[in-house]
Amino acid sequence: MISGKNYIGNTLSAKGKVTYTTFNPKLNIKNPWTFYEASEEELEEAVQMAAEAFELYSMVPGKQKAQFLRTIADKIESLGNELIDTYMKESGLPEGRAIGERGRTLGQLRMFANLLEEGDWVEASIDTAIPDRKPVPKPDLRKILTPIGPVVVFGSSNFPLAYSTAGGDTASALAAGCPVIVKSHPMHAGTGELVASAIVTAAKICGMPDGVFSNLNSSDIQVGQQLVKHPFVKAVGFTGSIAGGTALHKLSNERKEPIPVFAEMGSINPVVILPSALRENPQHLASTYADSITLGTGQFCTNPGLILTSETDGLDIFLESLGQEILNKEAGLMLHPDIHRKYEEGQKEMSVQEGTSVVAEYQKKTAPNYAKPKILTVAGRTFLTNTNLHNEVFGPFSLVVKCSDLEEMKNIIAELEGQLTGTIIGNEEELKVNAPLIAQLKERVGRLIFNGVPTGVEVCPSMVHGGPFPATTDSRFTAVGPDAIRRWVRPVSYQDWPDALLPDSLKNSNPLKILRRVNGKLTIESI
Amino acid sequence: MISGKNYIGNTLSAKGKVTYTTFNPKLNIKNPWTFYEASEEELEEAVQMAAEAFELYSMVPGKQKAQFLRTIADKIESLGNELIDTYMKESGLPEGRAIGERGRTLGQLRMFANLLEEGDWVEASIDTAIPDRKPVPKPDLRKILTPIGPVVVFGSSNFPLAYSTAGGDTASALAAGCPVIVKSHPMHAGTGELVASAIVTAAKICGMPDGVFSNLNSSDIQVGQQLVKHPFVKAVGFTGSIAGGTALHKLSNERKEPIPVFAEMGSINPVVILPSALRENPQHLASTYADSITLGTGQFCTNPGLILTSETDGLDIFLESLGQEILNKEAGLMLHPDIHRKYEEGQKEMSVQEGTSVVAEYQKKTAPNYAKPKILTVAGRTFLTNTNLHNEVFGPFSLVVKCSDLEEMKNIIAELEGQLTGTIIGNEEELKVNAPLIAQLKERVGRLIFNGVPTGVEVCPSMVHGGPFPATTDSRFTAVGPDAIRRWVRPVSYQDWPDALLPDSLKNSNPLKILRRVNGKLTIESI
Structure with a gap:
């Protein structure tokens, strides 16, 4: 059932006074639900909760995050016809497309779950010490990818499922270990709320920290702008127009601490x-x-x-x-x-x-x-x-x-x-x-x-859905495929760190059995 | 011999009217050389040449680029005492440090040469076609990292060799396949010119396109600003102050086409x-x-x-x-x-x-x-x-x-x-x-x-020399170690491309014998 409310962490909330509706383009009538625009107070709460959740969620082992993503997929599937029906009413897209896009969305979530279960994606690298090296000893250095912090995701108009609430940006950010705050797309806020409810249910089932996910309704630009300006937000994912994407990119660079914005914008292909x-x-x-x-x-x-x-x-x-x-x-x-x-x-x-x-x-x-x-x-x-x-x-x-x-x-x-x-x-x-x-x-x-057509974007490791500006704001990343996770991580290096306190991926015994670069060579051997 | 001129590609040039000198802090006197600030005309010529050189240089096979980097290292070594002497006169740093930093610089160039010779760094990924997949056939997709375009490198004050003319930024950008235009640091313009001469000599010996490297003198901020604003420049590497780095970062985001700026700035560690x-x-x-x-x-x-x-x-x-x-x-x-x-x-x-x-x-x-x-x-x-x-x-x-x-x-x-x-x-x-x-x-x-000290930055794969703003402008990259190359590359995907016309790294036969991700699994096997 669609309540029209925001999810501030796991809690439905409607403290704002501004409301709006979505539109059924096929029947050319308004849809019956009323959505409550997130208030400043709700936005602040969502971001605070995301920052607190980050402290815990960034430490959650890959296999548990994988379980979370799989449960999200299952819960979206469980929404059944209500989701398909709402999607169609809010987009005018036909049933086949709705079902196909749902399949793509589930596939993406499960692809990132696989990536986490395999575990190699963290690019663990170990260079062991040489204490007697001249003129100075070589320290022990170990590097791993670590999540960047809370991520804001802007839902797209044209993919109500696959590039919105639980779409590629959200799935890759959650996989990375980053809490996500979705700025729901106003054209399909009902579809968004249903999907958000599936994510919240999954978060509860899997014992994820409250605040790992929030869903904010907004029919105007203020909520999005405030999110991008918030000091606790550390990265932004956006799919939409050149005007919208460049405005957010500009805003992020005016912050005291500029943050990465990956905006997928326009292309005439x-x-x-x-x-x-x-x-x-x-x-x-x-x-x-x-x-x-x-x-x-x-x-x-x-x-x-x-x-x-x-x-x-x-x-x-x-x-x-x-x-x-x-x-x-x-x-x-x-x-x-x-x-x-x-x-x-x-x-x-x-x-x-x-x-x-x-x-x-x-x-x-x-x-x-x-x-x-x-x-x-x-x-x-x-x-x-x-x-x-x-x-x-x-x-x-x-x-x-x-x-x-x-x-x-x-x-x-x-x-x-x-x-x-x-x-x-x-x-x-x-x-x-x-x-x-x-x-x-x-x-x-x-x-x-x-000798093909550009339409049809395969979700696989060799896909690049990105490109030089203004196709995106950073051509060094892709929005589709497992490498999309790289947008939300940064490397961190541990020098002479005690083995017992290293992340599992970097421990001598290689307890996760992942592929690591040890003194320059890829191996699954322990040290 | 130091001429005080700019290198516009392989040619010494002094068309500007503004001159300046460097300073010997130990003797507290000016050094004897006069440097000619690059004119607007020279800057334009250097950038035009870099853009033209990019068309050729981006296609040069890894092994030839490796040879180029090794020759640069050899030619820097051949500068012998003149380089060490100039370095000391322009920085006041002692001989041991000069020799050590030269060693680090040569080591970095040779490290990137090794990386190119091994060839795996391009992260080749292949997903083969499934023509009979339902409901739609799966195309053949192949992905590789490709150079981003001409890069501007700002020499640092505190590393006249290892983070200046042929330092880590230049070495990694040239390794990536990007022509480099150095904005020479005014405090050690003579050291910079000597190193530039070694790069130019190496470029000629190795038959690299004229314009693959230029060295511009400048004692003021205009040359740097114009370089960052130039539409043909596609990325920037900078080591210096927070004020300088953030100014360039801001400038890059005001361009019609924003470009990545990797600035390594301040840190109190x-x-x-x-x-x-x-x-x-x-x-x-x-x-x-x-x-x-x-x-x-x-x-x-x-x-x-x-x-x-x-x-x-x-x-x-x-x-x-x-x-x-x-x-x-x-x-x-x-x-x-x-x-x-x-x-x-x-x-x-x-x-x-x-x-x-x-x-x-x-x-x-x-x-x-x-x-x-x-x-x-x-x-x-x-x-x-x-x-x-x-x-x-x-x-x-x-x-x-x-x-x-x-x-x-x-x-x-x-x-x-x-x-x-x-x-x-x-x-x-x-x-x-x-x-x-x-x-x-x-x-x-x-x-x-x-239980160590932060000073001492080991050059190895597990090093991260980077960090959240304002340590750098993008925490997702490192300035030290082989991964520094990732700042200057972007992925590109080939769909259903004829095998004979693919880059060698992506051909079925794997002629370079590199490690590739084929249908999700790392292998050196051919297809």
């Missing part, structure tokens, strides 16, 4: 189509990309918003087919009227840029909050001189750039901002011949894709 | 003396710490500037002995008149703080630029209410805090800013009993030391 692909199978390519552009009504951070082509045989057929395919798609429901409004504004803003022309625009009448897919095209030389054309339009939209040749395409890539992904469509020979172009693209992205 | 140590051997402890406080005239970033004691038997003897030992030390020469002046100002500023009293102050007359070692003491309750007492005094100075009990000591630790190190003096039983106090200390430091 350039797709580079080399000549062979246009010549050989333009219709098939058009069909594949029409699917990718409209998948989930284009509401993925890896949506292909920019397609770079060159004037070669097949380009006209590709454009015509792409237009045709787009017109054959159904209009797609968007997450929220605000997001639909922004889509309409964004695509219109692009359409009025000089030199753009419409390849296809969905024409039929639609119900409220449904987006009309749209494809524009523009010449390479125009794109090069107008950076407005680099802007992301969040939704089923793509801009096809017709470059006069591959040299112009390379120049365009060199001018692009940082991106999550870059895709190359072509054959191996073209890849080889165009090495400098590919190298340019590589410098701008976190993930390079060959 | 708290030493916690538990009761047993005071009771059992106060004289020995005093002697050990008198040595550590005055080592290198206190000009180490790990100098113990704060000693926390409690009112127990032995405290008076410890203080008396410490005072006596300090009075028996020789006055120490400082690096530069400016640093000496700041030391005098800093220790006076501390001495006038209410509640402080002098334990010992060197009384004899000294030659110019020699620092008089000094020890102050203050009550714990006074320290708790006056944050001025937390300030670093760079030089042979330490403040002994007399806490009424260990509870007050814990409260003091809880109020401390981030530090490079924290030291505990005591026995194992006390460590166990005072676990919460130790846990507090751990949260504030990068390295914990038991």
